[in-house]
Amino acid sequence: MRRIALLLLIGLFAVPAAPAATTPLQLTYLDIGSQSQAKLLAADGAGNLFVVSTVVLPSGRPQIGVIKTDPRGNALASFYFGGSSVTFPDTPSGAAVDPQGNIVIVGTTESPDFPLVSPLFSRTTALAGFVVKIDSALQHIIFSTRLGGSMGGGVNQGGTSVNAAAVDESGNIYVTGTTSATDFPVTAGAFQVEPPQNSPFGTAAYAFLTEISAAGDRAIYSTYFGGSNTNCSGGSGCIGAFGATSGTAIATLSGGAAVIAGNTTATNLPVTPGALGEQCSCGATSQAGFVAEFAPGGAKLQWSTYVPLVEIQPPYHSDISILSMTVDAAGNVIIGGAAPPGFPVTSGALQPAYPGGNPFVAPPYAGFLAKLDPSGAQYVFSTYLGGDVSFPPGSANGVKSVAVDAQNGVWATGGSLVSELPLPTGTPGIGQSYVVGLSADGTTLTNSFTAPTAAAGQAIAVTAQGAVAALGSAGSLLIGIPSQGPSLVGVVNSAAFQVRGRVAPYELISLYGIGLRPALPLLGGQVVNGALTTSLGGVQVTFDGIAAPLLFAGPTQINAIVPSSVAGHDSTEVEIVTPGGTSGPVTLFLAPSQPEVFSTAPGLGSSVKAAIAVNQDGTPNSAAHPAAPGSIVTVWATGGGLPDASESDGEIVGSGLASPLLPVAILASPNEADGTLQSLEVLYAGDAPGMVAGVLQVNFRLPEQIQPGTTQLPCALEIGGAISEQFGIYVRP
Secondary structure, eight states, X not given: OHHHHHHHHHHHHOOOOOOOOOOOOEEEEOOOOTTOEEEEEEEOTTXXXXXXXXXXXXXXXXXXXXXXXXXXXXXXXXXXXXXXOSSSOOEEEEEEEOTTSOEEEEEEEOOTTOOOBSOSOOOOOSSEEEEEEEOTTSSOEEEEEEESOSOOOGGGTTOEEEEEEEEOTTOOEEEEEEEOOTTOOOOTTOSOOSOOOOBTTBOOBEEEEEEEOTTSSOEEEEEEEOOSOOOOOSGGGGTTOOOBEEEEEEEEOGGGOEEEEEEEOOXXXXXXXXXXXXXXOOBTTBOEEEEEEEOXXXXXXXXXXXXXXXXXXXXXXXXXXXEEEEEOTTSOEEEEEEEOTTOOOOTTOSSOSOOOOOTTOSSOOEEEEEEEOTTSSSEEEEEEOOOOOXXXXXXXXXXXXXXXXXXXXXXXXXXXXXXXXXXXXXXXOOOSEEEEEEOTTSSSEEEEEEEOBXXXXXXXXXXXXXXXXXXXXXXXXXXXXXXXXXXXXXXXXXXXXXXXXEEOTTOEEEEEEESSSOSSXXXXXXXXXXXXXXXXXXXXEEXXXXXOOEEEEOSSEEEEEOOGGGTTOSEEEEEEEETTEEOOOEEEEEOSOOOEEOEEOOOTTOOSEEEOEEOTTSOBOSSSSOBOTTOEEEEEEEOOOSBSSOOOTTBBOOSOOOOBSSOEEEEEOSOTTTTOOEEEOEEEEEEOTTSBTTEEEEEEEOOSOOOTTOSEEEEEEEETTEEOOOEEEEBOO
């Protein structure tokens, strides 16, 4: 059993990598908390950055957090706000910074006690949008209002969500989203003042465009945008069928014009003659994209177009999802998102063919990037960009965010299998998050790199000074800053699949980057006097100046063990020292434990990774060799924190076995019907004999009764209150 585990773990440690390229990057982890997710990124005129996250306070109360950083990602200030709803926490979905450096955050709330300051609108349903403006120093809310209507019917109950925000040169605020409220606050003379027309089977949902004054004291204009009709085959399939339109992105043009983009199932949007797409390939169960430009004042539609498929190719889902949009200095509109086969691409496209993916996965599964001319009549360019990401669940997929620079170059970030990206030969395939820069005509890549999952892919911004910053959901910022030496792009628990900005003493971690050491040879850990050395090929990783034991060193990956000396600290400063230079220091935050179980990615149709495990009879746990209910299985993990006996950093464990100081539990849900978590019997949890200190072996007994038909039991490892990602144990049905 020990030999099997050792071979499996060595396989995880020694990951060959492609030759490194020189891309100067500064990695920063922001302290957003262990149960938090970074969502939004915006920049002010001085190059400072604002990161907006969903957070959970130590009390368990969900909040929205904002962190302001300097241009290098160093935190300057933070602010938290929100209501108390736990069942449906407040959700931020858009952010923009005004000329004075104040930040506007929009989203959706169901909290009855959402903080309101001089609210512009008061009568809304329980589900409403919100618009919040916070001062540049992140000290107080300047104004805060709910946005929506108080009446509606059908399945949507009149609810409203605000999905995106933009600010013009005067500081006026523009927002878009979706509403089914029949009394949404539209203004007289707006483009579409009539409320949604309800069908007998439901309520239409419309997009909207609302401009609010910089002071937040009046609605300059507000209009619906949408249609109530949709394609429907008739009969019971039409129950609840109605047009639904949602604005997902917004941008402003000089003079007060505004562009919104989003998705729709409505077949009667008010598109303009000569538009790129006058008909939609959409219906009750499929959606097209749309883009619409409004003249200043919101009374006139300059142009409007569907973004449809050229053809629908069963069995693929026919949805297009526009996730992000911006405009360049010439008024061209750049959109990014996800689409199936059949998306139109232009001649000379960077990636002309559908890059592959799972045909049975929804939402869409391949990225796209397109630029429309200022009249919405034709594509300047249109291309696929990257393919499917189905694991980890919730990871960025498709083109999630776009931006433009002063030269009209296009930047995008999102998620894709590395093999499906149109990257130059030799680009290191570090992970499923990517950042790419394209020429203004979209035909060539000007810059590109990949990073581990959650290290980028969430949002991207180009500052007025020309710096490009990408945000990952783990609270990581990757900023293009001229520097010497290697570039670190992500830190991952060696048993996990996503980056985190927190580590624990004795945790085995993988550091990913560019130019970490010369390409050859790849070096595995070396044991001297019973412990791993702290240098491989002239490479060291230091924590507060203390060299860490090393397990592997390659050009894009170094595996190390967090030294015991960091215990009791709030944070630690990490640097990679190489013969070619030293990486910029990266601050990691400390946790008492950060457990993860060594696993493999799940197979098709599963969202649970399969643990590297051994059955009671000594066979590797697999679909072909499942464990019997009530039997004992063994898994291996890391991130358990301090042991209950003294162990040297990098020590190879012999006969004296230590266990984590913190309590250990295995949680499982043997009955998916009720979702109840059960704490399983743990027979042993401690050092893995013959392996390095920091690797834990956990032997536990499976439940005697498992829901019939279950072939993979989802489990989680809990150490001291910190819970791992789910892992699966194959069981006999």
